[in-house]
Amino acid sequence: MRFNLRWQILLAVLAFSLTAALLSFQVRSASLCTTRVPAAGGVFVEGVVGLPQTFNPLLSDPYPVDRQLVSLVFDGLTQVDASGQIMPALAENWSVSEDGRTLRFVLRDDITWHDGEPVTAADVAFTYGLMQDDNFPGPAALKNLWQSVTINQIDDQTIEFVLTEPYAPFLSETTRGILPAHLLEGVTAVSLADHPFNQSPVGTGPWMVGANQDWQQNGRLQLLPNPMFWREGTQIPVLEFQFFPNETALAEAFADGRVQAMNTVSPEMLPDVAAIPGVRLFTAESPRYTELLFNQGESGAPLLKSAEGRQALAYALDRDAVVDRVLNGQGLPLEGPYLPTSWAYNPAALTQYQYDPTAAQLALSAQGWEKVDGVPVRRNEEGEPLQIRLLTLAGAPHEPLAEEIAWQWADIGIETLVETAVDGAALRASLAEGDFDVALVDIPPPADPDLYDFWSQEAIVRGQNYGRWNNRNASEALENGRQIWPVTERRPYYDTFLRLFNSDLPALTLYQHATTYALSPTVEQAEIGKITQPRDRYKTFAQWFLLYRDVSIVCPAEEITPDSE
Template identity: 60%
Template sequence: MRPNLRWQLLLATIGFGLVLAILSFQVQSVALCTVTVPTTGGSFIEGVVGAPNTLNPLFSDAYPVDRELVDLIFDGLTRFDASGELIPVLAERWTVSEDGRSVRFILREGITWHDGQPVTANDIAFTYGLMQDATFPGAAALQTLWQTVTINVIDARTVDFVLTSPYAPFLEVTTRGILPAHILQGETAVSLLTHPFNQSPIGTGPFMVDAGQDWRQTGRLVLNPNPDFFQQGTQLAHLEYRFFPDETSLMDAFANGDVQAINHISADTLPEVAAEPHARLFTATEDRVTMLLFNQRQDGENKLQPASMRQALAFGLDRQAVLDQVLNGQGVLLEGPYLPNSWMYQKTAYTPYSNQPDQAILWLEENGWLVPEGQVMRWREGDPLSIRLAALQQDEGLVTAVVDQWATLGIDVQVNLQSNLTELQQTLTAGEFDAAIVDVVPALDPDLYDFWSQEAIVRGQNYGGWNNRRASEALEAARQLWRLEERRPFYESFLRFYDAELPALTLYQHVNTYALSSEVNLAEIGRIERPRDRYQTFAQWFLLYKDVTVRCPAENAGIDS
């Protein structure tokens, strides 16, 4: 038995050695490689011309930088989606009473402020209650509206708004950002205007203000991703806004790599930015249009009556040429009074008034405005066709383009440029114009009562005095109905009168061009409806890499497969 045992031990030893040899060969054959992978950290820096005044949704309307930052920090009860319809945000849902005079909002469960405190109906009542204050220093139209609304808190998640009469456009005001009552309770609208909260606000939005910074002194504002919004985390630690006094200094910072993005590129500087090899450009339409407003008030002889005279001026403009000449093509031709993302926008409902000079001349001649032999200007019964055009000085290039095109039709234009918006508004209110170039930010809700109703001639913004009873009645009826399908026929009726009588000509919709450095990886930007939409994919953006050791692929390890 002993010899057999020796043979078994010998065979076992040999087998064990072979196994070790094979394993040793395999280990020695595994090659290790160093690869570069994304890592967390770093700040994404966006440059913007100008600085915010106050980071408060109640006071941000007049300041573009304020509006953008407020949109990142705060949420409203609702917001508009890409099709112009309201969807819930802080709200879970809302209902309208049978008589149309009461709207009940139910808040989502579990929503919290950036400091972790729960959002309740008290926050909603507190925020809107501030705008009811007789001393509210914000937009007067907001105060006027909210003073007609009774706010009732039902429970922690339920709030009722009771209106004096049915008013469907009311829902649009619920898009405004909500303030935290647990921090600001007891403040008045006036005291809030200068409150330290406006320096380091607490909101519910996708980004939080980094505590302890003085952006007024440093010229930069650091925001941190809200973990409740970016639940899977982010690669970038911070989003930083850096404020510059002018476009030149901002362009230099982008060229030098001191900022990774430019918030807004003007038409003048677009070629310079586009020439930067690391620049990626993204363009999105803004909720802002430039219009040519016609004065129809009957103060003496009105040279823009009848409607065919206004149509002649419209047909006599090549709007695309104006865009190319003045804005380097940075705009979108638009027909009618509604934005394309409004649920009432109907492109086919409007006459395409643009670049039909033969039609323009026909209308002018049919109205008796002729060019005497040997002259270039039009006359009628001894009077020249001369119109007064009002505009802001900043739009001088646009004014020049319009004047030059109308001159080819034999129209003399007397230009009145105003240095600021207040002066222009005074000119419009006094009716001291025949045509005016104005910028308008249309609401996505199609209610245009305050712009085009008969009542708005006296108590509104119907500066041109368009006086059409049936159009006004359609607007009045539509605003008292809550269901979109019930409102639509009235707005369709209004549009027919608007298109036929042309109280204003929309020249173009503005676009915003945004520059992003190629240094920012995996940064994809889709459709932009509001400023925060630029950061829809922010979670995957990254700037930094790190080296890690991994097993090399078989072909790199020299192993035959």
Template identity: 30%
Template sequence: MPDIRTLFKRKRKDVKSKAHDLTMRQVFAVRKTKSFPSWKQWKQLPNVLSQSERRTVSGAIGLIMVCALVFGVSYVVGHRINIPAVGGEYTEGLVGEPQFINPLYAIQSDVDQDLASLIYSGLMRWDAQDGFVPDLAESLTINEDGTVYTLKIRDTAKFHNGEDVRARDVVFTINAIQNSSYRSPLADQFYQVSVVQEDDKTVSFILEKAFAPFVQYLTVGILPAGLWAEILPQNAPLAALNVQPIGSGPYEFAEFAKDKKGSIRSYTLKRNDDYYRDAPYIETLTFKFYPDAMALTEALSNKNVEGASVVGYEAREEVTSNRNVELLEPSLPRETVLYFNQNLNEPLKDIIVRQAIQKAIDKTSLVTTVYANSAQVIHAPILPGMIEYDETRMDVYDPPAANTLLTEAGYTLSEETGMRLLKPSLQSEEEPGKTLHFTLTSPDSADMRLVAEKIQSDLGVIGIELTLNFVSSELMSTDVIAPRNFELLLAPIMLEADPDPYPFWHSTQTKGSGLNLTGYSNTDVDTLLEEARTLTDATARAEKYKQFQELLAKDVPAVYLYQSTYGYALPKKVQHPGIESIILPSDRFADITLWYIKTKKALR
């Protein structure tokens, strides 16, 4: 008979065996039900594992946790990016001084235009990729005849004083432009245009006849009628609102500082938190003012400003070497043209002479030599990116062909001078032996001097003699352009966003303030230009411009040389998407809402 101790051990062993059997049945029950173990079953797992098995399982669990941690950290590190954040301040130097930060007058000054473009907004805005797109307006519709433009204003659009932008503000602004008492230089843009308030948020512009370029004029900034209606029109230029403006743009006026003489030395704008589109990231913009581009470049070099509104060609190499800034050079619709005045020099009436000059100018060498390729060779009035730009159209540089043309036309080379003599029909008995000689008039600037000298050298190769006449920019309009006082004119011409060549080549524009500088007249060209500006269908309009350019190329009233770029500098701390083309210098701010200085972390 077993003793008590043995019985106790046997009993304890039986209990343990029964418990073990119960645990095993619970574990094996998983196999029977073919389901995932319950929490109660998982709790029994350590009881069925040996000590070494428990260590193995614990290690495996630990390894899994470490791997998960490493993977999580790696994922966060690999997918963590910097994104723009609100904050930061940018200081830019401008040439000039603000006076009329007012859409009615700002176009007369780059400084005023720069500040007005940030403070005010128009019904439409210019976009480098998409052209003219709605801004204050949420939609634009044009009737089938192209004579009624109807725009609906965004419900979220507000002025900086919190007032909603309404149709009455648009009506007031356009009426003020049309009112001669305001003396706005924009009056011609809205001549014979009626503006009608359809409802509180809808406005229509009614034109007497279709005018395709009209949409570009809808970018003019809108004034708050509630503030400006209290000011007499003749007193508008004296109003404090010209320097302490209230608009609806991405930035609003904060403060300005004057020197002892009363001149504004700095001007600060702050972020418009309630901007109807995405508000800008940069918190504060401060502008400082300098008398000329040279002083601005020096201020940039001395770090008195972080960026520069303009960098001339002569300063671009210096600015490029500045490690703190980035030189940007978007294209500008400014074309430099060599005009022939056939009324002041008899040989210029000979198309052979004009064709020879065209073939003798090495445009590619000119752009490379003078501008280090910071300009683009052009061959026609319609620029890249505009309606009916034709990249296949080009003037061929061919001095031998130019020589052949002149020789066959009777302009022979003088054995004594190497210059070409006038053909016999143009010689006079009083002054025999006269040469083919012209005076080239040009604006007096560093780059224009180099361009003129290059043309002088190129024409000398084919025996045409040039005398260079440089005139200050201030006198070009009154002394040269208005009286058409030139034989050959080297002139940079600023175009608008719309390529309408009417002001430059229609025969009605040959006198006074017209820009047909050569006196060119062609009835077929007149008809094409008249019809093109009334067409809203881009394809039909492009066909008209194609025919126009073919006729112009045939007549050679001018030689198109190159399209300019606009240089300005931004500090490298300012991140921006970049802009490839602008219409006005102020368009460098077209994407200002995307500029940023500060960043924050986020997962991609």
């Protein structure tokens, strides 16, 4: 058999090349390592107690779940920042006329609806025009306000509001979400509540409602990141809300891993949730507080008629102990009717009512309520016992709070009868009728510090001054403060109001609410900071991730030490 030399040489070269390639691959493989890096994908599932009623910014006020979802999907002309100031949102800027009656807003030209259509002044005029209709199904206060406003569309980018008189709190009304007129053409106030738009709304906010969903039937709502907001994208493509009938069911789903977050953890549930392995808890200030409202009207207890009597009740309370014992510490100290985020907040104008039972007892004695040996309840000269009716909502946390307050007041000789209202409507009815001595109530203060509808003399008759605080100077300060626009000019009137409030003490703030959010350890790189509005919880969502993928990298060189040589 004869061999071809040229073929032999060629085969030898090929064999050598193949061997070299294999050796090279082995060398390279030996220098590569596998590591895990974040991967796009997955569905982030957040559990919420309750089911949305109407997914519409004009109708969401009475429903907590709805308000949160509306914040994610819709934008207003303006928004409130962390310092309580009104800032632009859909509006680029605005101006106020010299007489303080006309506001003109210029819209941004780079905003579109989730369906790609441009946002125009026609959308704004349509939205606020619905609230002017006599048949508007939303809160009556909204209808009354907007019926007094003339709306003029100047051009596609400019909208004008003409007021009957200067009214600075009006600016905060423009934070309400705007509706797309092109999708609701022909819709009236009567048909708004039942319109299919409310099941799959289109807004301008950071989140879009996914198509073809029936969240009222299956209890799930999926939101998608709006690419116009999340310009660089997100690792997680879907934010899903699952709705639960109660917190117990939600906590079980969270512990089992069926949901990766609990939207809110109540103080009562906090110890159980905190015990779940690996759970991360984020606690933030909430824009509401709980107060004791004192009835100074004819139907109120005699002790409450004087500031000294009301101050005695304040000194007799260890508010820190109330928060610790009933709320597992989930409450923040606060004095007065303004949150720290409000520009009208001024702690220097307020007395810090530290727990001082001695001062409380001296004040009660000075009011003619004396302790008698062997008798637990103080009495006056006529032998009448010192009794107070404390009104609150039934159930946790309000009823346990009331019981704790009653227990503390009993320590200085006050007999407190806790009376409960079955729901919010019953509570409001009792407040309006003056059927209480002291009421334990939650207050979500308005974005603007104008409290005329709560504390003015007029509000005793046509408002929510349920405590019947009758102070002319305080009323005038509130009235003057709402009639001028610059914050620097308004501030002195609210400082005056605060000093008068502090002197008379028509209500005692117990604590500012805190909201706790629970997150599973399966959610990586999630950080949650200060929350001014519900969408703030997801400020860092772009960096959150659920999945990993394996990638090959060059292994780091081994460090040679003298001992290893």
